[in-house]
Amino acid sequence: MLTEHAVVIAGAGPTGLMLAGELALAGIDVIIVERRLSQELAGQRAGGLLPRTIEILDQRGIADRFVSQGMKHQVTMFTGTTFVSDLPTRHNYVLGLKQNHIERILAGWVGELGVPIHYGIEVTGFSQHDSGVDVALSNGQSLRAQYLVGCDGGRSFIRKAAGIAFPGLDPSTSNLIAEVEVTQQPTEWGIRRDALGIHALSKLEDGARVGVLVTERQVVHTAEPTLQDLREALIAAYGTDFGAHNPTWLSRFTDMTRQAAAYRDRRVLLAGDSAHVHPPDGGQGIQTGMQDSMNLGWKLAQVINRRAPDSLLDSYHSERHPVAARVMRNSIAQVMLRRPDERTQALRDTIAEVLGLPEPSRRFAAMMFGLDIHYDLGSGDNRHPLLGRRMPDLDLIAADGPVRVFKLLHAARPVLLNFGPGDIDITPWADRVQLVRAEYDGPWELPALGVVAAPSAVLIRPDGYVAWVGEGTQQNLAEALVTWFGAPGATTLN
Numbered sequence: 214m215l216t217e218h219a220v221v222i223a224g225a226g227p228t229g230l231m232l233a234g235e236l237a238l239a240g241i242d243v244i245i246v247e248r249r250l251s252q253e254l255a256g257q258r259a260g261g262l263l264p265r266t267i268e269i270l271d272q273r274g275i276a277d278r279f280v281s282q283g284m285k286h287q288v289t290m291f292t293g294t295t296f297v298s299d300l301p302t303r304h305n306y307v308l309g310l311k312q313n314h315i316e317r318i319l320a321g322w323v324g325e326l327g328v329p330i331h332y333g334i335e336v337t338g339f340s341q342h343d344s345g346v347d348v349a350l351s352n353g354q355s356l357r358a359q360y361l362v363g364c365d366g367g368r369s370f371i372r373k374a375a376g377i378a379f380p381g382l383d384p385s386t387s388n389l390i391a392e393v394e395v396t397q398q399p400t401e402w403g404i405r406r407d408a409l410g411i412h413a414l415s416k417l418e419d420g421a422r423v424g425v426l427v428t429e430r431q432v433v434h435t436a437e438p439t440l441q442d443l444r445e446a447l448i449a450a451y452g453t454d455f456g457a458h459n460p461t462w463l464s465r466f467t468d469m470t471r472q473a474a475a476y477r478d479r480r481v482l483l484a485g486d487s488a489h490v491h492p493p494d495g496g497q498g499i500q501t502g503m504q505d506s507m508n509l510g511w512k513l514a515q516v517i518n519r520r521a522p523d524s525l526l527d528s529y530h531s532e533r534h535p536v537a538a539r540v541m542r543n544s545i546a547q548v549m550l551r552r553p554d555e556r557t558q559a560l561r562d563t564i565a566e567v568l569g570l571p572e573p574s575r576r577f578a579a580m581m582f583g584l585d586i587h588y589d590l591g592s593g594d595n596r597h598p599l600l601g602r603r604m605p606d607l608d609l610i611a612a613d614g615p616v617r618v619f620k621l622l623h624a625a626r627p628v629l630l631n632f633g634p635g636d637i638d639i640t641p642w643a644d645r646v647q648l649v650r651a652e653y654d655g656p657w658e659l660p661a662l663g664v665v666a667a668p669s670a671v672l673i674r675p676d677g678y679v680a681w682v683g684e685g686t687q688q689n690l691a692e693a694l695v696t697w698f699g700a701p702g703a704t705t706l707n
């Protein structure tokens with residue numbers, strides 16, 4: 214007898230946890246299967262959250278849980294050039310917060326929403342059929358799901374087993390990252406550049422251990438990194454291994470950059486690192502994964518609830534694939550720009566000069582912060598710039614008093630904001646779309662674009678992106694409602 218669930222998620226990293234929360238908010242029966250024995254993360258990975266990611270958490274009313282635990286930094290960086298962002302967002306800062314804390318807080322939220330996380334179990338196989346996916350587990354049991362989502366990291370078993378190609382660039386540089394005890398304290402802390410590349414030593418929070426980042430001579434490796442590899446790399450970079458021993462974390466990362474050719478194969482979907490890997494420069498991995506989940510969650514929920522046809526899931530690939538491709542491009546550029554030679558230094562200085570100018574710096578900050586994402590929801594010169602862009606978190610006056618836009622999104626349901634003067638009738642969609650009559654007299658300012666014309670109404674998807682803009686008429690509103698939230702009253706056969 215198979216245990217059945219609407220969705221099985223492989224992997225309780227940031228992407229899987231975010232997706233589970235989104236599905237649970239929509240009332241979907243979802244479970245996570247996680248290979249690790251607990252949420253504990255060995256070593257440090259991502260170091261923080263960027264503005265758009267904090268905004269999506271704010272859209273669910275949980276941003277404060279993260280912000281209260283982290284450190285706000287007012288600057289951002291592109292390949293060593295720092296610039297201060299003055300973008301129009303409530304979260305105009307980088308939040309320093311280590312990945313283990315991010316995962317702990319996300320897992321707490323997912324637990325409150327009642328999603329079971331089965332630790333210590335791996336997905337070891339699956340087979341797809343017309344109505345679902347049979348999922349084999351490492352404990353010998355099987356699950357049946359309508360959809361299986363691989364949030365199982367860069368080496369994704371789900372991606373490989375689904376036969377989804379992962380084209381891209383092989384590594385050109387390799388780094389070891391470790392936390393170790395030393396017998397000889399370094400005299401030089403911080404970043405060092407030499408002909409090999411970039412290296413760094415830092416004192417860890419506990420005061421006893423040292424954080425090491427060191428570029429290796431050899432780029433291609435077939436085995437997992439060892440303490441001996443670390444010692445050799447330290448000697449090559451610093452002339453000593455500092456007596457490094459007893460590593461509590463030792464890992465290798467490269468600038469390998471690859472992206473899944475398809476984010477979907479019928480009833481199997483990929484999100485996060487399983488769909489895209491790129492260098493950590495710019496700290497964009499965790500952000501892209503959590504935002505993949507924000508894009509996928511409500512769509513998958515609507516398909517499972519038979520409000521929208523299965524084809525809605527194709528928009529997940531068409532919207533998110535270009536976003537990750539852009540992240541890959543800018544992180545490759547940053548790796549190139551951190552090369553230690555004099556010619557690259559000239560290029561770095563030139564880029565720094567460009568980024569010192571207000572307009573390029575604003576555009577790059579918007580890109581690095583994920584605030585300039587633009588989904589192609591229809592072309593044409595007359596399209597309002599809000600279409601396909603993130604809805605700003607405006608302070609509105611609604612019938613019940615003042616309310617922020619993001620608060621209206623807490624339940625992960627779509628919102629139609631009507632600023633008038635006339636009424637809008639969406640009775641056929643009343644069971645799925647909230648209609649809010651609101652007043653707003655302030656500017657409509659978008660990151661990187663500046664002030665845009667005030668619309669008379671906006672239809673906001675649960676992920677906070679604008680699906681339709683009213684400019685005095687209701688032209689195309691019904692089409693947009695059907696496209697994104699299904700035909701009124703109908704349930705679809707998937």
Ligand SMILES: Cc1cc2nc3c(=O)[nH]c(=O)nc-3n(C[C@H](O)[C@H](O)[C@H](O)COP(=O)(O)OP(=O)(O)OC[C@H]3O[C@@H](n4cnc5c(N)ncnc54)[C@H](O)[C@@H]3O)c2cc1C
Nearest residue numbers: 224226227228248259260335336365366485486496498499
């Ligand atoms: C050294 C380093 C530094 C980084 N720095 C940053 C940074 O500063 N900022 C940033 O945004 N990103 C950073 N990243 C990237 C970031 O850590 C990843 O992008 C992020 O963890 C991706 O989340 P994920 O949930 O998609 O995948 P993962 O975090 O890899 O989670 C995948 C999960 O799936 C589980 N799993 C794997 N296979 C199976 C299976 N078959 N069955 C069940 N479970 C399975 C794994 O145990 C794991 O828990 C860094 C990464 C590294 C390595």
